[in-house]
Structures are given as structure tokens and as C-alpha cells.
Amino acid sequence: MTMLKLFGIVLFCGLLSPSQQVLSGLSCAVSPGAMQKVLSDAILQNGLLQQHLQGLVLPNIMGEGGLLNSPTSITGLHLVQVRLPKLSVVLLPGIGVQLSIGAKLELSGNCLVGLLSELIDILVDVNITANIKCTNFESGTVQVVTEDCLCILGAIRIKLLSGLLSLSVNEIVLKQLTATLPGLLCPVVDIVVNLVNIQLLGTLNAVIPVGTAGTIHYQLASLPFTSGSFLGLDLDGAVKQVGGSIIPHDSSPSALPPLVDKLLVLGLRQSFLNAVLSLLIQIPPQTFTCTPEIFSSAGNLQKAIATLLPPGCSACRGTSPLSIRLTLSGSPLILLKDKKATVELAVLVQVFVRRSDGPIFNVLLLKADLSLNVHVSIAGGRLVLGLSLGSTSLSLESSDVGISNISNLRPHCSSLLAETLVPLINGALGIGIPLPNVLGIPLIKVDIQI
Template sequence: MKMWKLFGIIFFCGLLSPSREVLSGLSCAVSPRAMQNVLSDAILQNGLLQQHLQGLVLPNIMGDGGLLSSPTSITGLHLVKVRLPRLSVVLLPGIGVQLTVTAKLELSGNCLVGLLSDLIDILVDVNITANIKCTNFESGTVQVIIEDCLCILGAIKIKLLSGLLSLSVNDIVLNKLTATLPGLLCPVVDIVINLVNIQLMGTLNAVIPVGTAGTIHYQLASLPFTSGLFLGLDLDGAVQQVGGSIIPHDSSPSALPPLLDKLLVLGLRQSFLTAVLSLLLQIPPQTFPCTPEAFSGASHLQEAITALVPSGCSVCRGSSALSIRITLAGKPLILLEENKATVRLSVMIQVFVKRLDGSILNLLLLKADLGLNARVSIAGGRLVLGLSLGSTSLSLESSDVGISNVSSLKPHFSGLLVETFLPLINAALSIGIPLPNVLGIPLLKVEIQI
């Protein structure tokens, strides 16, 4: 796969005055240059066209000669090699892709002119133009059909081993190839295009594991569409937990930004990203003693809590260390604004002591609503989020010892979460969100916009 100059990626949400409504997890805009690279690699560089043209046998060419020339017959004429193949692409709005292949075909056979037998080599320029349209969308796949295939012959060079060549042979070959080659080449192009379609569908329809938590099933959501500027693809992204439960996500109509100089723009919707975060962030409850070994600010936190305990609570003023339990509450939510991505996440924080009889005394049950600033990067074809604490909102759910105001505890618990829980979140997210390998276009020199 050749290294292409620039791949573009963008995350967005909400309504962006769409020109075409789509209801899927992802949308892609592929530039004509990218399509040309993709098809050139698949058809020419990988030898697919050469493979299916190799050994192509042409009908015998017969000429009766006439009054001033001898009868001519050319038999066993077959294709030896495809030379200098080139491919170009034009996107036809509302129709599909116009594919043009130019090449020199090297043909060889036996030539009989009168009673003289000779070997004949023919080099013919061909220009094949085919209009390709996608149709019959079903279950994430489409069929491709060639609506028009035009094959034009250019210059023809004929060489006999003996070096003798009459005008009659030249005229006969030109007329017969003009009549027969299009009918032979266009069906081959049709076969090649359908094979390429199968290959490219495989890049769009794939089940990709997300660590051990589950999978994302990417699938083409609708028929591809074309404008003069790009080929549009909408993909569903079904986020599935291990065991088969699918995490639902809503989709909103949206529009992709202009390609500018990029090969590809990939739009990931807020709801889809939120569903994948729910899959990744499956952190079990964390319980640990409130000691300096577990948390550097443990002594200050214990002092701050002790100061809030009403007088007369002897059991909670003992010298035994407090214990802390942190549990995820609800599902994460990613919010996308211009140049900013924030993850909203809630956790429950339980601060308790064990009585001598083994029972639990809850000093505090708190809910912390976190605003986490997201840093976004691409690594190994995956979207990786790194989170840092932006804001904390602390609220008291209950207290068995009568604590009623916890506002002074906010900095202590913010520090606790940054030191003990946020690393667990980032470790879970480090797996990354696997991105679809759209048409095999590599993720090189990625530009990320929010």
C-alpha cells in the first residue's frame, strides 16, 4: 500500500445543516484522489486486471485479400502483457464513479499471408471508460453494475517476424480489433470491478474486538452516494458487550465538513462515542484504606472528615483508619463542543469504618459528578482518549453520623480521585476505540478536529 499524503478525521455532534440526512454512527467523505488511489492499488498495482486479461484469446482474423493482395489469416491471437496501465476516476453526482483505464495491450499470434506463415506481434492502445453504479443495498452490502462501458482503440503497431507487412494486413487487423476488443474487454472490467467491490466491502463490514470488553460491528448503513467533490459512506457501529448485549446509541442527522486537501474525512457522532465509552469503562468498585500508602492526602482527608463529625459520635472519632469505596454510577457521556471534548462521569464515594462487631458505619455517602477534559489521539488505527480532571461537583447522599455540609471536602476528594481512580479510567481507555479501515485508506498524518 503506497503512503498517501494526508488523512483527515473530525468529531462532531448535533445538527449541522445537513445536505443529506443520515442516521448512523459514522459518516465518511472520500475524495476523488483517494478513490483513484484505492482503485489503482486494487486493480493495477495488485495485478488484478493483468490476472484476468492474461491469456485472453481473440477470434481468428480472416481477410480474403482482394484483387491486389493475398488472403490473410491470423490465428491463435492472444494477450501476452498489459503495458503501462493507468487509471483515473471522476465522481459523477448522483450516479457513481466513472473509471477510465488506459493501457497498451501486447498481442501475439500466427499470421498466414498467402502461402507465407509468420509470427505477428501487435501493440494496441486502449482506453476503457466505465460508469459504475452501486445498487441493491441489503444487510450492509451493495452490488455494483456497469451502466456504460466504452472501449476506444488508439494507435496500433504491427510487427511480423519476417519484417514484411502489407497495408492489407494493417487494415484487416485495425478493423477486426475495433470490432472485437470492446466485447472482450468490457466483460473483464465488469468481473474485476465486482471482485474489487467484494474486497472493499470487507473493509467497511467488520467486527473488531475492543479489548476483552466486547466488539464494534461496523457495517455499511446505506447506499454510497456521490457528489462532484466526494464519495459519501454512512456506517453503522453496533457496540456489543461480551455476552451479546448491545449498547444502544441514537443518531442525529449531520453533515461532513469540506475535504479541502484531505483524502478522507471520518465523522464520529457523539452518541456512538458515548456507547463505546460505556463499553470501555467497566471498572469494578475500588475499596482501600484511607492511609498514606493508598492515597498521599489520606491524613488531611481524615482530619477534614473528623472535623465535620458532630460531637458525641465516639465510634467515629477512634484511631482506626477510615475505609473508602469508589463505584461508577450510571453511564459516561461525551460532550463535543468546538475545539473541546468533555466526558461527564459520576461516581459514588463511600467513607466508612468497621465497628468492633463487624458492622459498617457509613460516615459519608457522596456523589461526585466529574467533568473530564479529553485529549484525543490516533495510535495503531485506534482512537485513544486521555482524560484529566476538569471539574468536580460533590453532593451528600447520606451520613449515618449526621454530617450535613461537605463543601470543605471537595478539594480532598478531587485529589483522591485524581490519584486513585483517574489512572484506572485512563488505563481502561488506553485500549482505544478501533476505527473502520475505510476502503483500506491508511491513517497517516491524521488531523483531529472537534
């Protein structure tokens, strides 16, 4: 499994717990701090809470306690501004996320004390705490439920232009706001949380093009899972070719390493990577003449083949240069082990001459099993694989001229493949494997482990 440890970014993905048996393409774990930044940006920084609290109207407040204990009424009390909002998150194991929002609410209205009417401004500290739980998973979506919403009021500061206000009015206001604000604020929090859920699901469930070869359809695979130290979920990654056919890939449950001091750990499964490689590495057969302009060891390869030709082969002598056709055989296979990634790929190497009368004369048909070293990097939110030739194993498939010993051809064929085929493969891989743009956070400062 390839692990992406990301520093300084927030990602909302998933981690398999021992009880889960979800098969998917990607898994990840997110720290509480990362989740807090995501929700703070979505709820506070983007103005979502202010937007849905704007214009909030409170019930009238009636009582005694003004100047000389005159009847006091506060009417038209409404929210003017949410000041200094702060948000914190606690992950509740097996339950979900505990969300706490603290803010100062600036209220304004009309105050009638006896026969004197004037404007009144109230500044009240509030702290709202609610548990957010995900339920009803279906087809990549979940519903969120806000439970146990608690609204606690702190200090209250009341300002009248005349200043004619007794201490008992503070008590009346505090009592009335304590009774009415929770019933007004908790439904707003529930609305905001559901809107944020829709936004976040929109980044998890996405169809991303892979150049012109096809698409990857990322989709939430299961309900989020929480522990005291991380929040996680799994993503399916359906790899589709142009035309809609899906490249299948099998997955098996696996655990990710601990977060330690990281914000996020993202795991890409080997089978998922193999499916994407099959989509990207679709190189058509390549035919060219065996000349030094094509690859540096062309002359040596021709000489080595010439020594293998039987003396009586009049059809293949005196014809120069040879022609070569390279054809991919089967699908690429990525192997992740011992902190190293390699790609295994089979290639058919046909060496032939074209007779003057037209027909092709097959000198050699070789099968080259390549082991390609993989360099992994992140660029523009994509996982980019760069390949270099590690080793080549040759086997003889057929020969129309009776060649049987090909041992001296391996170094020249390795040069041929390294200089002609590998650059083409790297060109195809250069567009990268698009990763889900989870929460809209760019992938930066990435530490990749295999």
C-alpha cells in the first residue's frame, strides 16, 4: 500500500477499523485538528453561520425592573452581528463529532421603560455544543443528525442611550434569553451542519477525467468511522475507460499506520493503482527501423542478430536495416513491497525484414519481461509515476530462421526498450493519477511511503 502523509493540509477520508470489512480503492485517517479546520472554514470563515443567523428575531421580553420598577418591554429584538466566532471539535469514538461554537451575539431592539422608549443593544456570550452523527448511508451519501444540542449563555452586556436601567433588567433579559435562544440557535446549527455535509460530500463524490483515456469515479464507500484520535472513511475508485467500460480491481481490508503528528494519512491500494495503470498505459504497437537514430545500440543489435543467422539463410542476409515492432502484452502490474514500487510489464519484440516482393519475413519474436523502477511524486493534486528500466528478461517466442540462442541479445534489447518504449510510457503516465479533491484542500508537503 502506498501511504501519503500530508503535512499542513486537511483531508476528510477514511480508516478501516478492525471490525470493518470494506473493500475500496482508497482509505484515509484525519486528525481532530484537521477536521476542526475544515469545519471552521466551512461554517465560520465562509460566513455560513452568519448568513443563516442574520435577521434572527427573538420574542418580546416583558417584565418589571426599569426606572422606579416601571413596566419594561423589549420588542423587535433581532440579531445584528455575530462577533468573534470560534469553533472546536472533539471526536467521539463510535458516535461522531462533537461540535462547539462560541460567539458573541449582538442584538438590537426597542426598549420601553414606563413611558420612555429608546433603542437597546445587548451583547451576549453564547456557547453551542452539539453531537453530529452520520446515518443512512446509501450510494455514496450519508445523512447527518444533530443530537444533544446545548446552548449556554455567558456574560450579558446591555446598553441604553439614557442609561436608565436597573440591575433587575439584566436578570429579566438573561432569564428570557436563556429560555428562548436554544430553541432558535440549535435549529440554525442543524441547518448549517446539513449544508456543510452536502458541500463535503460533493468533494468526496466526483468524476475526474484521466486525460482522454477515461475517468475515475470517486465515491464514499461507507459511513465515516471515528475513534478518539482520528476520523476516517473509505472511498471507492471506479476506473472507467472511454465508452463506459469499468476496469475491475479487487481490494482487501487493510490498516493504515497511525497519524502520530500528521494531519492525514491517505492509502492507495495496489489493485486500484493497477486498474489506473491499465487505463493510462495503452501504447499502440510501435514500428521503426533498427538504426542509431532510433536507439543508440541499433548497430550492436544488428551485429548480434547477424551472428545468430544460419549460413543458408539467403532470405535474411543482405537486407539492412532490420525493422522492429514493439507490442505491449497484457496489463501492467505494480508491486509495492520492501519500501519500493516496481511495475512489471511484458512486451513482444518482433524483428523482421520486408522482402522486396512485399511479405514480412520474421527473424525473431521475443518476449521481454520488464521490471520498471517507480518514482512517485505529487503534482497539481495528482499522483505522478515516473518509470525507469530496472531489469529485462528475454524469452524466445518464435523464429522463421531457426534462431534458438538469444542470450547475447539482452543488453541490446534493454537499450532498445529503455530508449524507445519507456519514454512513451512515461509520457502516458505524465498526466498523473487524479486524486479526489477532498474538501477542496490542495495536496502539498507530501511524504510518500511504500
